[in-house]
Amino acid sequence: MKNRPFHILALLLLLGISLSLSAQQKPERFLKIGDTLPDIDIQYTQNGKLQKINTQSLRGKLVILDFWNIWCSVCISAMPEMARLQNQFPQEIKIFAVTNNTPQQIADQFRKIAERQGKHTPVQGIPAALSSVTSDTVLHRLFPHRAVPHHIWINGEGKICYITSGGDTNEENIRDVLKNKSLNVVEKIDTGKFDFDVPLYQEGKGRQLKNLKYYSMLFKQAREFNNSRIIWQRDTLQETYRFSCYNFTLFNLYQQATKDTYQRTFFSPKRIMLEVADTTKFFWPKEQSKAGRWALENLYCYDMRIPLKDSTLLGEMMYEDLNRYLPYRASIEKRKKRCLALVRTGQKDHSKPVNKTIGAQVGKNRKTFKMENEPLSSLIYNGLGAYAGRSPLPLVDATNFKGKVTVSLTDKLDLEAIRNDLQKAGFDLIEQTLDIDMLVIKDR
Numbered sequence: 001m002k003n004r005p006f007h008i009l010a011l012l013l014l015l016g017i018s019l020s021l022s023a024q025q026k027p028e029r030f031l032k033i034g035d036t037l038p039d040i041d042i043q044y045t046q047n048g049k050l051q052k053i054n055t056q057s058l059r060g061k062l063v064i065l066d067f068w069n070i071w072c073s074v075c076i077s078a079m080p081e082m083a084r085l086q087n088q089f090p091q092e093i094k095i096f097a098v099t100n101n102t103p104q105q106i107a108d109q110f111r112k113i114a115e116r117q118g119k120h121t122p123v124q125g126i127p128a129a130l131s132s133v134t135s136d137t138v139l140h141r142l143f144p145h146r147a148v149p150h151h152i153w154i155n156g157e158g159k160i161c162y163i164t165s166g167g168d169t170n171e172e173n174i175r176d177v178l179k180n181k182s183l184n185v186v187e188k189i190d191t192g193k194f195d196f197d198v199p200l201y202q203e204g205k206g207r208q209l210k211n212l213k214y215y216s217m218l219f220k221q222a223r224e225f226n227n228s229r230i231i232w233q234r235d236t237l238q239e240t241y242r243f244s245c246y247n248f249t250l251f252n253l254y255q256q257a258t259k260d261t262y263q264r265t266f267f268s269p270k271r272i273m274l275e276v277a278d279t280t281k282f283f284w285p286k287e288q289s290k291a292g293r294w295a296l297e298n299l300y301c302y303d304m305r306i307p308l309k310d311s312t313l314l315g316e317m318m319y320e321d322l323n324r325y326l327p328y329r330a331s332i333e334k335r336k337k338r339c340l341a342l343v344r345t346g347q348k349d350h351s352k353p354v355n356k357t358i359g360a361q362v363g364k365n366r367k368t369f370k371m372e373n374e375p376l377s378s379l380i381y382n383g384l385g386a387y388a389g390r391s392p393l394p395l396v397d398a399t400n401f402k403g404k405v406t407v408s409l410t411d412k413l414d415l416e417a418i419r420n421d422l423q424k425a426g427f428d429l430i431e432q433t434l435d436i437d438m439l440v441i442k443d444r
Contacts, residue, residue, distance in 0.1 A: 083127035144192030
Protein backbone atom coordinates (compact mmCIF):
# COMPACT_ATOMS: atom_id res chain seq x y z
CA MET A 1 0.00 0.00 0.00
CA LYS A 2 2.89 2.41 0.69
CA ASN A 3 4.21 2.07 -2.89
CA ARG A 4 0.91 2.84 -4.62
CA PRO A 5 1.16 6.68 -4.43
CA PHE A 6 4.67 6.49 -5.88
CA HIS A 7 3.48 4.46 -8.90
CA ILE A 8 0.56 6.81 -9.53
CA LEU A 9 2.83 9.86 -9.29
CA ALA A 10 5.37 8.31 -11.66
CA LEU A 11 2.65 7.59 -14.23
CA LEU A 12 1.27 11.12 -14.08
CA LEU A 13 4.72 12.64 -14.43
CA LEU A 14 5.10 10.72 -17.68
CA LEU A 15 1.84 12.29 -18.87
CA GLY A 16 2.99 15.82 -18.11
CA ILE A 17 0.95 16.37 -14.93
CA SER A 18 1.70 15.60 -11.31
CA LEU A 19 -1.05 15.18 -8.78
CA SER A 20 -1.14 15.22 -5.01
CA LEU A 21 -4.50 14.89 -3.28
CA SER A 22 -5.45 15.19 0.34
CA ALA A 23 -7.18 12.24 1.94
CA GLN A 24 -10.32 14.34 2.29
CA GLN A 25 -10.62 15.24 -1.42
CA LYS A 26 -10.35 12.77 -4.28
CA PRO A 27 -11.30 13.33 -7.94
CA GLU A 28 -14.02 10.67 -7.85
CA ARG A 29 -16.51 12.77 -9.79
CA PHE A 30 -16.44 15.64 -12.24
CA LEU A 31 -16.58 19.18 -10.89
CA LYS A 32 -19.36 21.67 -11.53
CA ILE A 33 -20.02 25.33 -10.85
CA GLY A 34 -19.73 26.03 -7.13
CA ASP A 35 -17.26 23.21 -6.45
CA THR A 36 -13.72 23.84 -5.24
CA LEU A 37 -10.73 22.77 -7.30
CA PRO A 38 -8.77 20.06 -5.41
CA ASP A 39 -5.16 20.46 -4.34
CA ILE A 40 -3.37 19.57 -7.60
CA ASP A 41 0.20 19.90 -8.85
CA ILE A 42 0.13 20.90 -12.52
CA GLN A 43 3.15 20.48 -14.76
CA TYR A 44 3.19 22.86 -17.73
CA THR A 45 5.43 24.62 -20.20
CA GLN A 46 5.65 28.41 -20.38
CA ASN A 47 8.19 30.55 -22.20
CA GLY A 48 9.97 27.36 -23.20
CA LYS A 49 10.48 26.20 -19.62
CA LEU A 50 8.96 23.13 -17.97
CA GLN A 51 7.40 24.25 -14.68
CA LYS A 52 5.19 22.92 -11.91
CA ILE A 53 2.68 24.74 -9.75
CA ASN A 54 0.27 23.71 -7.01
CA THR A 55 -3.29 24.95 -7.26
CA GLN A 56 -3.06 26.26 -3.68
CA SER A 57 -0.48 28.78 -4.82
CA LEU A 58 -2.92 30.04 -7.46
CA ARG A 59 -5.35 31.32 -4.82
CA GLY A 60 -5.96 35.01 -5.29
CA LYS A 61 -5.71 34.70 -9.07
CA LEU A 62 -8.38 34.14 -11.69
CA VAL A 63 -7.54 30.81 -13.30
CA ILE A 64 -8.92 29.90 -16.74
CA LEU A 65 -8.50 26.35 -18.03
CA ASP A 66 -8.69 26.54 -21.82
CA PHE A 67 -9.34 22.97 -23.02
CA TRP A 68 -8.45 22.51 -26.67
CA ASN A 69 -7.52 19.84 -29.21
CA ILE A 70 -5.40 19.70 -32.32
CA TRP A 71 -8.44 19.20 -34.58
CA CYS A 72 -10.12 22.39 -33.27
CA SER A 73 -9.25 25.24 -35.64
CA VAL A 74 -11.27 27.68 -33.53
CA CYS A 75 -9.16 26.80 -30.49
CA ILE A 76 -5.89 27.24 -32.34
CA SER A 77 -6.90 30.54 -33.97
CA ALA A 78 -7.88 31.91 -30.52
CA MET A 79 -4.48 31.17 -28.97
CA PRO A 80 -2.89 34.57 -29.83
CA GLU A 81 -5.83 36.32 -28.12
CA MET A 82 -5.50 34.10 -25.05
CA ALA A 83 -1.78 34.96 -24.93
CA ARG A 84 -2.60 38.68 -25.26
CA LEU A 85 -5.00 38.46 -22.32
CA GLN A 86 -2.39 36.66 -20.24
CA ASN A 87 0.16 39.39 -21.01
CA GLN A 88 -2.36 42.12 -20.25
CA PHE A 89 -3.15 40.69 -16.81
CA PRO A 90 0.14 39.00 -15.85
CA GLN A 91 -0.40 39.19 -12.09
CA GLU A 92 -4.18 38.81 -11.92
CA ILE A 93 -4.89 35.77 -14.10
CA LYS A 94 -3.38 32.46 -15.14
CA ILE A 95 -4.53 30.85 -18.40
CA PHE A 96 -3.70 27.18 -18.94
CA ALA A 97 -4.02 25.76 -22.45
CA VAL A 98 -4.97 22.17 -21.64
CA THR A 99 -5.06 19.28 -24.11
CA ASN A 100 -4.87 15.51 -23.96
CA ASN A 101 -2.78 15.53 -27.14
CA THR A 102 0.88 14.61 -26.84
CA PRO A 103 3.69 17.09 -27.62
CA GLN A 104 4.48 15.06 -30.75
CA GLN A 105 0.89 15.21 -31.97
CA ILE A 106 0.86 18.96 -31.39
CA ALA A 107 4.13 19.48 -33.26
CA ASP A 108 2.90 17.39 -36.20
CA GLN A 109 -0.34 19.35 -36.39
CA PHE A 110 1.36 22.77 -36.43
CA ARG A 111 3.76 21.50 -39.09
CA LYS A 112 0.79 20.49 -41.27
CA ILE A 113 -0.79 23.88 -40.73
CA ALA A 114 2.40 25.61 -41.76
CA GLU A 115 2.67 23.46 -44.89
CA ARG A 116 -0.89 24.42 -45.90
CA GLN A 117 -0.66 28.13 -45.09
CA GLY A 118 3.05 28.87 -45.57
CA LYS A 119 4.78 31.82 -43.94
CA HIS A 120 1.46 33.59 -43.47
CA THR A 121 0.37 31.09 -40.82
CA PRO A 122 -1.15 33.25 -38.02
CA VAL A 123 -0.42 30.64 -35.33
CA GLN A 124 2.91 28.82 -35.62
CA GLY A 125 2.63 27.03 -32.31
CA ILE A 126 1.35 27.38 -28.78
CA PRO A 127 2.21 30.97 -27.79
CA ALA A 128 5.05 31.13 -25.26
CA ALA A 129 3.00 33.29 -22.88
CA LEU A 130 0.44 30.54 -22.35
CA SER A 131 0.90 27.82 -19.75
CA SER A 132 0.68 24.70 -21.90
CA VAL A 133 -0.50 21.43 -20.33
CA THR A 134 -0.19 18.43 -22.66
CA SER A 135 -1.01 14.71 -22.44
CA ASP A 136 -3.54 15.58 -19.77
CA THR A 137 -5.82 13.04 -18.08
CA VAL A 138 -6.47 14.45 -14.61
CA LEU A 139 -8.03 17.79 -15.56
CA HIS A 140 -10.04 16.06 -18.28
CA ARG A 141 -11.38 13.67 -15.67
CA LEU A 142 -12.33 16.54 -13.38
CA PHE A 143 -13.91 18.52 -16.22
CA PRO A 144 -15.20 16.00 -18.82
CA HIS A 145 -16.47 17.42 -22.09
CA ARG A 146 -16.96 16.59 -25.75
CA ALA A 147 -16.78 19.92 -27.53
CA VAL A 148 -13.91 22.41 -27.44
CA PRO A 149 -13.11 25.16 -26.72
CA HIS A 150 -14.22 24.41 -23.17
CA HIS A 151 -13.30 27.06 -20.62
CA ILE A 152 -13.34 26.66 -16.84
CA TRP A 153 -13.24 29.87 -14.79
CA ILE A 154 -11.88 29.44 -11.23
CA ASN A 155 -11.98 32.43 -8.91
CA GLY A 156 -9.41 33.50 -6.33
CA GLU A 157 -10.98 31.25 -3.70
CA GLY A 158 -10.49 28.20 -5.87
CA LYS A 159 -14.18 27.82 -6.70
CA ILE A 160 -15.46 27.05 -10.20
CA CYS A 161 -17.56 30.09 -11.08
CA TYR A 162 -18.21 29.70 -14.83
CA ILE A 163 -18.04 26.99 -17.49
CA THR A 164 -18.25 28.57 -20.92
CA SER A 165 -17.36 28.32 -24.56
CA GLY A 166 -14.30 30.16 -25.78
CA GLY A 167 -16.10 33.25 -27.01
CA ASP A 168 -16.86 34.43 -23.48
CA THR A 169 -13.18 34.68 -22.53
CA ASN A 170 -12.50 38.30 -23.36
CA GLU A 171 -11.05 41.41 -21.76
CA GLU A 172 -14.38 42.85 -20.63
CA ASN A 173 -15.48 39.68 -18.85
CA ILE A 174 -12.09 39.22 -17.20
CA ARG A 175 -12.19 42.77 -15.85
CA ASP A 176 -15.71 42.21 -14.49
CA VAL A 177 -14.73 39.00 -12.71
CA LEU A 178 -11.66 40.68 -11.22
CA LYS A 179 -14.06 43.34 -9.87
CA ASN A 180 -16.27 40.59 -8.40
CA LYS A 181 -19.04 41.34 -10.88
CA SER A 182 -21.30 38.57 -12.14
CA LEU A 183 -21.14 37.63 -15.81
CA ASN A 184 -24.22 37.24 -17.96
CA VAL A 185 -22.95 34.17 -19.82
CA VAL A 186 -24.60 30.90 -20.84
CA GLU A 187 -23.26 27.90 -18.98
CA LYS A 188 -21.73 25.28 -21.27
CA ILE A 189 -23.31 22.05 -20.08
CA ASP A 190 -21.04 19.44 -21.60
CA THR A 191 -20.17 16.60 -19.26
CA GLY A 192 -18.86 14.38 -22.02
CA LYS A 193 -21.67 11.86 -21.46
CA PHE A 194 -24.49 11.71 -23.97
CA ASP A 195 -26.64 8.75 -24.93
CA PHE A 196 -27.07 8.68 -28.70
CA ASP A 197 -28.72 5.25 -28.64
CA VAL A 198 -32.11 6.49 -27.38
CA PRO A 199 -34.57 9.08 -28.73
CA LEU A 200 -33.53 12.60 -27.80
CA TYR A 201 -36.49 13.10 -25.46
CA GLN A 202 -35.36 10.03 -23.47
CA GLU A 203 -31.68 11.01 -23.30
CA GLY A 204 -30.28 11.41 -19.81
CA LYS A 205 -33.51 10.18 -18.16
CA GLY A 206 -35.51 12.88 -19.93
CA ARG A 207 -33.23 15.84 -19.24
CA GLN A 208 -33.78 17.15 -22.79
CA LEU A 209 -37.55 17.47 -22.34
CA LYS A 210 -37.12 21.00 -21.01
CA ASN A 211 -35.68 21.91 -24.41
CA LEU A 212 -38.49 20.32 -26.42
CA LYS A 213 -40.15 22.97 -28.60
CA TYR A 214 -42.22 21.43 -31.40
CA TYR A 215 -43.06 17.81 -32.13
CA SER A 216 -45.58 15.28 -33.41
CA MET A 217 -45.67 11.74 -32.09
CA LEU A 218 -47.82 8.65 -32.50
CA PHE A 219 -48.18 6.21 -29.60
CA LYS A 220 -50.05 2.98 -29.13
CA GLN A 221 -52.76 2.75 -26.46
CA ALA A 222 -52.19 4.68 -23.22
CA ARG A 223 -53.33 1.90 -20.91
CA GLU A 224 -53.12 4.10 -17.82
CA PHE A 225 -56.10 6.07 -19.18
CA ASN A 226 -59.02 3.85 -20.14
CA ASN A 227 -61.09 6.37 -22.08
CA SER A 228 -60.74 8.50 -25.21
CA ARG A 229 -60.10 12.21 -24.96
CA ILE A 230 -59.02 15.27 -26.94
CA ILE A 231 -56.87 18.06 -25.49
CA TRP A 232 -56.29 21.55 -26.91
CA GLN A 233 -53.74 23.82 -25.25
CA ARG A 234 -52.96 27.36 -26.40
CA ASP A 235 -49.82 28.79 -24.78
CA THR A 236 -49.47 32.46 -25.63
CA LEU A 237 -46.36 32.82 -23.47
CA GLN A 238 -44.40 30.13 -25.34
CA GLU A 239 -46.35 30.83 -28.55
CA THR A 240 -47.22 27.17 -29.02
CA TYR A 241 -50.37 25.19 -29.68
CA ARG A 242 -50.75 21.61 -28.46
CA PHE A 243 -53.30 19.08 -29.69
CA SER A 244 -53.64 15.52 -28.42
CA CYS A 245 -55.93 12.57 -29.11
CA TYR A 246 -55.90 9.81 -26.50
CA ASN A 247 -56.85 6.21 -27.30
CA PHE A 248 -58.46 6.78 -30.70
CA THR A 249 -59.32 4.17 -33.29
CA LEU A 250 -57.71 4.58 -36.70
CA PHE A 251 -61.10 5.55 -38.10
CA ASN A 252 -61.54 8.28 -35.47
CA LEU A 253 -58.01 9.61 -36.07
CA TYR A 254 -58.71 10.16 -39.78
CA GLN A 255 -62.05 11.76 -38.95
CA GLN A 256 -60.36 14.18 -36.57
CA ALA A 257 -57.56 14.98 -39.02
CA THR A 258 -60.02 16.05 -41.73
CA LYS A 259 -62.67 17.63 -39.51
CA ASP A 260 -61.69 21.31 -39.80
CA THR A 261 -59.75 21.29 -43.05
CA TYR A 262 -62.71 19.85 -44.98
CA GLN A 263 -65.46 21.48 -42.88
CA ARG A 264 -66.54 18.18 -41.28
CA THR A 265 -67.28 16.65 -44.70
CA PHE A 266 -65.51 13.42 -43.83
CA PHE A 267 -66.55 13.39 -40.20
CA SER A 268 -69.50 11.35 -41.38
CA PRO A 269 -68.60 7.64 -41.68
CA LYS A 270 -70.66 7.57 -44.88
CA ARG A 271 -68.01 9.73 -46.57
CA ILE A 272 -65.13 7.40 -45.73
CA MET A 273 -64.23 4.31 -47.74
CA LEU A 274 -61.89 1.61 -46.48
CA GLU A 275 -60.04 -0.20 -49.26
CA VAL A 276 -57.79 -2.19 -46.97
CA ALA A 277 -57.19 -5.90 -46.54
CA ASP A 278 -58.11 -5.90 -42.84
CA THR A 279 -60.92 -3.53 -41.83
CA THR A 280 -61.10 -5.00 -38.32
CA LYS A 281 -58.20 -2.78 -37.28
CA PHE A 282 -60.42 0.29 -37.74
CA PHE A 283 -63.43 -0.68 -35.59
CA TRP A 284 -64.03 -2.04 -32.12
CA PRO A 285 -64.87 -5.78 -32.14
CA LYS A 286 -68.46 -6.78 -31.49
CA GLU A 287 -67.39 -9.42 -28.98
CA GLN A 288 -66.67 -7.72 -25.65
CA SER A 289 -64.25 -10.51 -24.69
CA LYS A 290 -61.93 -9.42 -27.52
CA ALA A 291 -62.02 -5.70 -26.73
CA GLY A 292 -59.05 -5.62 -24.36
CA ARG A 293 -56.61 -7.31 -26.72
CA TRP A 294 -57.95 -5.35 -29.69
CA ALA A 295 -57.46 -2.02 -27.88
CA LEU A 296 -53.91 -2.92 -26.96
CA GLU A 297 -53.06 -3.54 -30.61
CA ASN A 298 -55.24 -1.00 -32.43
CA LEU A 299 -55.80 2.12 -30.32
CA TYR A 300 -53.51 5.10 -30.84
CA CYS A 301 -52.56 8.36 -29.18
CA TYR A 302 -51.51 11.29 -31.32
CA ASP A 303 -49.70 14.24 -29.73
CA MET A 304 -48.38 17.38 -31.41
CA ARG A 305 -47.14 20.84 -30.47
CA ILE A 306 -46.74 23.43 -33.20
CA PRO A 307 -46.13 27.19 -33.46
CA LEU A 308 -49.19 29.12 -32.31
CA LYS A 309 -49.29 31.01 -35.60
CA ASP A 310 -49.80 27.69 -37.42
CA SER A 311 -52.71 26.45 -35.28
CA THR A 312 -55.11 26.74 -38.22
CA LEU A 313 -52.94 24.22 -40.09
CA LEU A 314 -53.30 21.60 -37.35
CA GLY A 315 -55.61 19.35 -39.37
CA GLU A 316 -53.38 19.40 -42.43
CA MET A 317 -50.33 18.55 -40.35
CA MET A 318 -52.10 15.70 -38.56
CA TYR A 319 -53.38 14.33 -41.89
CA GLU A 320 -49.86 14.34 -43.30
CA ASP A 321 -48.50 12.68 -40.16
CA LEU A 322 -51.05 9.85 -40.30
CA ASN A 323 -50.14 9.20 -43.91
CA ARG A 324 -46.49 9.29 -42.93
CA TYR A 325 -46.56 7.15 -39.78
CA LEU A 326 -49.28 4.57 -40.46
CA PRO A 327 -49.23 1.69 -42.98
CA TYR A 328 -52.11 3.34 -44.85
CA ARG A 329 -52.54 6.11 -47.37
CA ALA A 330 -55.58 8.38 -47.23
CA SER A 331 -56.63 10.58 -50.15
CA ILE A 332 -59.66 12.52 -51.40
CA GLU A 333 -61.15 10.82 -54.46
CA LYS A 334 -64.30 11.23 -56.55
CA ARG A 335 -66.69 8.27 -56.27
CA LYS A 336 -70.22 7.78 -57.65
CA LYS A 337 -72.60 7.41 -54.71
CA ARG A 338 -76.30 7.43 -54.01
CA CYS A 339 -76.77 10.52 -51.82
CA LEU A 340 -79.28 12.58 -49.91
CA ALA A 341 -78.71 15.85 -51.74
CA LEU A 342 -79.62 19.31 -50.50
CA VAL A 343 -80.67 21.21 -53.62
CA ARG A 344 -81.92 24.73 -54.29
CA THR A 345 -85.36 25.07 -55.84
CA GLY A 346 -84.98 28.77 -56.58
CA GLN A 347 -88.32 29.64 -54.97
CA LYS A 348 -86.98 32.17 -52.49
CA ASP A 349 -84.56 35.09 -52.69
CA HIS A 350 -81.95 34.93 -49.91
CA SER A 351 -79.90 37.85 -51.19
CA LYS A 352 -81.57 40.32 -48.79
CA PRO A 353 -82.14 38.79 -45.36
CA VAL A 354 -84.82 40.61 -43.38
CA ASN A 355 -83.32 40.02 -39.94
CA LYS A 356 -79.95 40.48 -38.35
CA THR A 357 -77.90 37.42 -37.55
CA ILE A 358 -79.06 35.73 -34.35
CA GLY A 359 -77.33 32.41 -34.95
CA ALA A 360 -78.68 28.89 -35.03
CA GLN A 361 -81.04 27.76 -32.30
CA VAL A 362 -82.19 24.27 -31.38
CA GLY A 363 -85.56 24.00 -29.67
CA LYS A 364 -85.89 22.87 -26.08
CA ASN A 365 -87.48 19.63 -27.21
CA ARG A 366 -84.45 19.01 -29.48
CA LYS A 367 -86.84 18.45 -32.41
CA THR A 368 -87.10 21.97 -33.79
CA PHE A 369 -84.38 24.13 -35.31
CA LYS A 370 -84.24 27.76 -36.37
CA MET A 371 -81.53 29.86 -37.99
CA GLU A 372 -81.60 33.40 -39.35
CA ASN A 373 -79.08 34.87 -41.76
CA GLU A 374 -76.61 32.01 -41.25
CA PRO A 375 -74.28 30.16 -43.66
CA LEU A 376 -75.77 27.09 -45.32
CA SER A 377 -73.19 24.93 -43.50
CA SER A 378 -75.01 25.69 -40.24
CA LEU A 379 -78.18 24.17 -41.69
CA ILE A 380 -76.35 21.09 -42.91
CA TYR A 381 -74.49 20.26 -39.71
CA ASN A 382 -76.80 21.68 -37.03
CA GLY A 383 -80.22 21.44 -38.64
CA LEU A 384 -80.01 18.37 -40.87
CA GLY A 385 -77.29 16.54 -38.96
CA ALA A 386 -79.69 14.60 -36.73
CA TYR A 387 -81.58 13.10 -39.66
CA ALA A 388 -78.43 12.58 -41.72
CA GLY A 389 -76.98 10.55 -38.86
CA ARG A 390 -79.87 8.10 -39.14
CA SER A 391 -79.99 7.99 -42.92
CA PRO A 392 -78.05 5.25 -44.73
CA LEU A 393 -77.14 7.81 -47.40
CA PRO A 394 -74.50 10.52 -47.08
CA LEU A 395 -75.81 14.09 -46.92
CA VAL A 396 -74.37 16.26 -49.68
CA ASP A 397 -74.63 19.96 -50.37
CA ALA A 398 -75.54 20.18 -54.07
CA THR A 399 -76.78 23.79 -54.00
CA ASN A 400 -73.55 25.59 -54.92
CA PHE A 401 -75.03 28.36 -52.76
CA LYS A 402 -72.57 30.66 -50.97
CA GLY A 403 -74.90 33.12 -49.29
CA LYS A 404 -76.72 33.13 -45.96
CA VAL A 405 -80.17 31.71 -45.34
CA THR A 406 -83.07 31.76 -42.91
CA VAL A 407 -84.70 28.39 -42.22
CA SER A 408 -87.01 26.90 -39.57
CA LEU A 409 -87.43 23.14 -39.10
CA THR A 410 -90.43 21.87 -37.15
CA ASP A 411 -89.16 18.28 -36.82
CA LYS A 412 -85.51 17.49 -37.48
CA LEU A 413 -86.11 13.73 -37.53
CA ASP A 414 -89.02 13.52 -39.97
CA LEU A 415 -88.02 13.63 -43.65
CA GLU A 416 -91.39 14.84 -44.92
CA ALA A 417 -91.51 17.65 -42.37
CA ILE A 418 -87.93 18.58 -43.19
CA ARG A 419 -88.66 18.73 -46.92
CA ASN A 420 -91.77 20.81 -46.39
CA ASP A 421 -89.88 23.34 -44.29
CA LEU A 422 -86.93 23.44 -46.71
CA GLN A 423 -89.22 24.04 -49.69
CA LYS A 424 -90.63 27.11 -47.95
CA ALA A 425 -87.06 28.43 -47.79
CA GLY A 426 -86.28 27.59 -51.42
CA PHE A 427 -84.48 24.28 -50.82
CA ASP A 428 -85.26 20.58 -50.89
CA LEU A 429 -83.74 17.26 -49.81
CA ILE A 430 -83.84 14.55 -52.46
CA GLU A 431 -82.04 11.34 -53.40
CA GLN A 432 -79.52 11.62 -56.24
CA THR A 433 -76.58 9.67 -57.64
CA LEU A 434 -73.60 12.01 -57.69
CA ASP A 435 -69.84 12.00 -58.07
CA ILE A 436 -68.81 13.14 -54.61
CA ASP A 437 -65.58 13.54 -52.69
CA MET A 438 -64.81 10.53 -50.51
CA LEU A 439 -61.97 10.00 -48.06
CA VAL A 440 -60.47 6.75 -49.33
CA ILE A 441 -58.06 4.87 -47.06
CA LYS A 442 -55.92 2.21 -48.70
CA ASP A 443 -53.08 -0.11 -47.68
CA ARG A 444 -49.68 1.16 -48.69
